[in-house]
Amino acid sequence: MLLEVKNLQTHLRAGGETVKAVDDVSFHIERGETFCLVGESGSGKSVSALSVIQLLPRDISSHPGGEIWFEDRQPDGRIERVDMLRLSEERRRQIRGSRISMIFQEPMTSLNPVFTVGDQIVEALRLHRPEMGDAEARERAVAALAQVQIPKPEERFHEFPHRLSGGQRQRVMIAMAMACEPDLLIADEPTTALDVTVQAEILRLMRELQEKNGMGILFITHDFGVVAQMARRLAVMQLGKIVETGEVKKVLTEPQHPYTRQLIDALPENLRKRRASTVIESVAAVHPPRIAEAPLVELNDVRIHFPVRKGLMRRVVDHVRAVDGVTLSIPQGQVLALVGESGCGKTTLGRGILRLQDITSGSVRFEGEDITTLSPREMRPFRRRMQIIFQDPASSLNPRMTVAGALTEPMAVHGIGESLEERLHLAQQVLDQVQLPADSLWRYPHEFSGGQRQRIGIARALVLNPSFIVCDEVTSALDVSVQAEILQILLALKAERGLTLLFITHNIGVVEYLADTMAVMYQGRVVEYGPTEQVSNRPRDDYTRKLLAAVPRLDLVA
Amino acid sequence: MTESLATTKPASLAPRRSYSAQVLREVFLRWGARVGLAWILVLVGVSVFAPFIATSHPLLLSEGGRLSSPVLRHLTPADVTILAVFLAAVAVLFWRVAFRKRLAVVLGVLALSATLSYSLITPPSLVIFEQYREAEAAGQYDWVWRAPIPYSPKDYLRDFGDTGLEAPLESAERRHWLGTEENGADVLSRMIHASRIALAIGFIATGIALGIGVIIGGLMGYFSGIVDIIGMRLVEIFEAIPTLFLLLTFVAFFGRSLYMMMIIIGITSWSGYARYVRAEFLKLRQQDYVQAAIACGLPLRSILFRHMLPNGAAPILVAASFGVASAILAEATLSFLGLGLVDDPSWGQMLNQAVQSSTFNWWMAAFPGGAIFLTVFAYNLVGESLRDALDPHLKKNA
Numbered sequence: 001m002l003l004e005v006k007n008l009q010t011h012l013r014a015g016g017e018t019v020k021a022v023d024d025v026s027f028h029i030e031r032g033e034t035f036c037l038v039g040e041s042g043s044g045k046s047v048s049a050l051s052v053i054q055l056l057p058r059d060i061s062s063h064p065g066g067e068i069w070f071e072d073r074q075p076d077g078r079i080e081r082v083d084m085l086r087l088s089e090e091r092r093r094q095i096r097g098s099r100i101s102m103i104f105q106e107p108m109t110s111l112n113p114v115f116t117v118g119d120q121i122v123e124a125l126r127l128h129r130p131e132m133g134d135a136e137a138r139e140r141a142v143a144a145l146a147q148v149q150i151p152k153p154e155e156r157f158h159e160f161p162h163r164l165s166g167g168q169r170q171r172v173m174i175a176m177a178m179a180c181e182p183d184l185l186i187a188d189e190p191t192t193a194l195d196v197t198v199q200a201e202i203l204r205l206m207r208e209l210q211e212k213n214g215m216g217i218l219f220i221t222h223d224f225g226v227v228a229q230m231a232r233r234l235a236v237m238q239l240g241k242i243v244e245t246g247e248v249k250k251v252l253t254e255p256q257h258p259y260t261r262q263l264i265d266a267l268p269e270n271l272r273k274r275r276a277s278t279v280i281e282s283v284a285a286v287h288p289p290r291i292a293e294a295p296l297v298e299l300n301d302v303r304i305h306f307p308v309r310k311g312l313m314r315r316v317v318d319h320v321r322a323v324d325g326v327t328l329s330i331p332q333g334q335v336l337a338l339v340g341e342s343g344c345g346k347t348t349l350g351r352g353i354l355r356l357q358d359i360t361s362g363s364v365r366f367e368g369e370d371i372t373t374l375s376p377r378e379m380r381p382f383r384r385r386m387q388i389i390f391q392d393p394a395s396s397l398n399p400r401m402t403v404a405g406a407l408t409e410p411m412a413v414h415g416i417g418e419s420l421e422e423r424l425h426l427a428q429q430v431l432d433q434v435q436l437p438a439d440s441l442w443r444y445p446h447e448f449s450g451g452q453r454q455r456i457g458i459a460r461a462l463v464l465n466p467s468f469i470v471c472d473e474v475t476s477a478l479d480v481s482v483q484a485e486i487l488q489i490l491l492a493l494k495a496e497r498g499l500t501l502l503f504i505t506h507n508i509g510v511v512e513y514l515a516d517t518m519a520v521m522y523q524g525r526v527v528e529y530g531p532t533e534q535v536s537n538r539p540r541d542d543y544t545r546k547l548l549a550a551v552p553r554l555d556l557v558a
Numbered sequence: 559m560t561e562s563l564a565t566t567k568p569a570s571l572a573p574r575r576s577y578s579a580q581v582l583r584e585v586f587l588r589w590g591a592r593v594g595l596a597w598i599l600v601l602v603g604v605s606v607f608a609p610f611i612a613t614s615h616p617l618l619l620s621e622g623g624r625l626s627s628p629v630l631r632h633l634t635p636a637d638v639t640i641l642a643v644f645l646a647a648v649a650v651l652f653w654r655v656a657f658r659k660r661l662a663v664v665l666g667v668l669a670l671s672a673t674l675s676y677s678l679i680t681p682p683s684l685v686i687f688e689q690y691r692e693a694e695a696a697g698q699y700d701w702v703w704r705a706p707i708p709y710s711p712k713d714y715l716r717d718f719g720d721t722g723l724e725a726p727l728e729s730a731e732r733r734h735w736l737g738t739e740e741n742g743a744d745v746l747s748r749m750i751h752a753s754r755i756a757l758a759i760g761f762i763a764t765g766i767a768l769g770i771g772v773i774i775g776g777l778m779g780y781f782s783g784i785v786d787i788i789g790m791r792l793v794e795i796f797e798a799i800p801t802l803f804l805l806l807t808f809v810a811f812f813g814r815s816l817y818m819m820m821i822i823i824g825i826t827s828w829s830g831y832a833r834y835v836r837a838e839f840l841k842l843r844q845q846d847y848v849q850a851a852i853a854c855g856l857p858l859r860s861i862l863f864r865h866m867l868p869n870g871a872a873p874i875l876v877a878a879s880f881g882v883a884s885a886i887l888a889e890a891t892l893s894f895l896g897l898g899l900v901d902d903p904s905w906g907q908m909l910n911q912a913v914q915s916s917t918f919n920w921w922m923a924a925f926p927g928g929a930i931f932l933t934v935f936a937y938n939l940v941g942e943s944l945r946d947a948l949d950p951h952l953k954k955n956a
Contacts, residue, residue, distance in 0.1 A: 356849050383855025396846035400868040410854035460850065
């Protein structure tokens with residue numbers, strides 16, 4: 001056994017109170033094996049990993065109990081079993097980085113921006129292999145870069161981190177972690193911040209490296225699709241405890257614990273199966289297909305360009321073509337999903353439709369009226385009928401305003417409700433619809449969890465009784481079970497109020513669950529557009545095919 | 559990683575307090591803020607009740623069985639207005655309604671009391687400070703209740719003959735805790751009355767600067783583009799004006815006036831606030847909740863002042879507390895140069911007297927200088943605590 005964690009307890013102190021972040025957790029990892037810790041945010045999976053490598057700040061953390069046995073391979077090849085919790089700080093530092101390495105979630109911030117990537121790898125090497133010479137360390141660093149399949153490693157060695165893309169930075173992080181040939185690699189959500197196609201490449205790379213070096217991997221993730229691709233065994237964590245552990249295939253197909261079942265049921269693809277079996281008939285009966293109806297929103301060759309200015313006179317030397325000629329129409333009462341990877345212009349397009357972003361050329365028609373060049377004053381009657389819900393529930397609500405204030409102010413401006421009492425009553429009704437408790441009205445946003453804040457965001461969009469809502473990645477900052485709740489609320493509201501939604505997302509599972517039609521965007525253009533069923537099952541475009549193939553899915557194990 | 563740490567605490571346990579209440583609590587956990595604020599509160603109290611604390615007029619006296627209060631007869635309209643506003647502010651403090659309503663009440667009391675007192679109250683224009691002392695010595699009164707410091711700031715003690723500079727507690731017959739100045743007036747009394755000028759100039763000059771700075775900076779930050787370019791040039795023009803020399807010029811042309819001083823300090827120091835507000839608004843403009851406010855079709859006034867300003871106010875408040883300190887210093891500098899108010903006491907003017915005569919009069923330097931130092935220091939302490947409480951990076955290390 002490479003790593004054996006026995007009854008680990010980790011307590012964290014925060015502001016005078018102690019939180020049992022990890023409570024009696026046991027698992028083991030063999031050499032050459034990948035073990036997954038799965039759980040929602042706050043379940044203690046990251047804290048478990050940080051306890052193994054002993055990276056938690058000493059002044060706020062303590063381990064009242066438990067053992068972490070690690071097989072420490074000495075330079076002379078001897079193997080010694082040590083308890084990480086009872087080692088001296090000196091020994092721990094020797095093990096950290098050379099025998100156990102870690103890669104983090106955010107590749108944008110985990111590299112030091114003022115050193116070249118080569119220097120950072122060399123530094124790690126020199127620290128753990130003091131006998132190694134300069135030239136040798138450099139050679140090893142270049143080899144490590146080559147190992148993670150970075151093209152032209154000799155040249156990339158001298159690049160600064162900002163010159164690399166997110167995926168390449170994560171490769172550099174892996175190269176750094178692998179440079180000392182560790183026996184155990186801890187990967188804390190290594191692909192969460194990456195696009196699906198990049199994620200697929202990084203996951204493949206990690207599998208290949210593991211085969212080559214035979215190291216153990218402790219893989220932390222919240223994504224069951226990734227688990228299905230990476231691991232043979234997994235443990236599901238909830239509130240600091242492991243609730244279920246076993247073979248991936250078995251746990252995913254026949255979950256024993258109710259929490260595991262709940263998590264797996266909350267996945268969009270499983271939601272869809274349930275909806276397909278129960279809801280489809282009734283929905284189809286109530287809403288006959290209305291393709292012939294006039295579209296609510298029509299985009300005609302919309303372009304949004306950002307000027308690139310250079311030099312002393314700020315001359316415009318070039319344009320970033322964020323949206324480059326998009327023609328779409330969204331029929332009344334339908335959900336159009338706009339899919340694409342980061343930087344493809346989908347968010348810019350969503351803001352352009354609402355005139356939150358000026359459109360360079362082309363036209364946007366709402367209910368047949370051209371709103372492209374309206375002044376803010378002329379825009380106001382339209383504002384009431386088109387709304388937006390944002391991605392990040394933390395930043396989409398004004399922290400200095402109560403929920404009541406955030407909901408009633410737009411109503412007052414648009415003359416909805418006669419008095420404050422009436423508006424408060426209306427706000428209360430909308431809060432009911434998004435399933436928030438009645439006392440939420442007088443609270444401030446920081447008193448709510450992420451999922452609750454997202455519901456307030458939905459409520460704010462609904463108070464004006466709009467007919468069209470842009471949902472900009474509304475679930476990507478949320479846990480799966482919360483995501484499932486939000487999606488169900490949106491679907492119910494759509495049916496109830498006959499809403500038309502533009503659903504911007506990168507999550508294909510959500511699209512298949514929710515959308516009637518989907519449009520795939522790539523580099524500012526729509527490359528494929530059609531009914532969801534058709535696009536996701538029989539994609540015609542090469543990029544769509546590549547994107548769909550990269551999505552990690554549960555059925556790979558089945 | 560940090561996210562999971564933060565969310566282990568259930569959201570329902572979070573206290574139901576507004577952000578500003580939290581910040582205030584943070585500020586007052588710090589010793590610097592407590593000390594600074596205590597000193598400022600002492601100054602406020604002293605300056606409001608100055609006519610009762612330091613005056614030559616007895617607070618209450620009985621003459622042949624008839625009670626009278628000369629101090630009330632000699633109250634100026636300004637004294638009455640300040641008292642009324644102070645009482646209204648204290649009353650409103652315990653009134654649990656929105657801040658805007660409280661502010662409206664205080665401002666209403668200010669307007670009302672000012673008009674009433676200036677039209678109704680006419681204190682005697684000829685003030686004879688020594689009349690009560692002489693009458694008391696002649697045994698005309700049954701009993702007299704005097705103020706803690708029984709000398710008015712402009713009472714030059716004519717009845718004691720040729721008075722002049724006197725060190726603290728030097729004279730046996732009169733008790734001057736902090737000595738007397740060159741005309742023979744009590745230094746402590748003058749300092750107490752001068753605290754009004756120090757406070758007023760700090761608050762009003764900074765208030766004017768804040769008002770101008772927030773509006774110009776807010777428009778620059780929100781609209782950016784051409785508005786920003788024009789606004790920044792305006793900022794640069796105003797930054798190029800040396801406040802002190804402008805004040806000297808104005809004093810030379812238009813004579814000495816406290817209000818002119820406040821206005822000039824105000825309209826030359828707004829540029830710093832405008833820069834802060836602009837930077838904050840440039841950042842906030844891209845925030846989702848501001849975009850949501852635009853998408854809801856809210857009017858510009860609401861977007862700027864309800865959604866953006868409260869979230870960008872932190873650095874401005876910090877800058878303002880330092881600004882109050884520097885306005886006090888500017889006034890002290892002018893008075894020290896002999897360009898301040900002619901007759902009314904001011905800390906800077908008293909400092910000036912310390913070096914004017916041939917000998918160095920330490921008490922004229924130490925006490926007013928100490929008061930200036932303490933006040934500026936207090937504002938800086940409050941400003942620093944405010945900055946620490948509002949800065950998430952510093953808080954993490956604390």
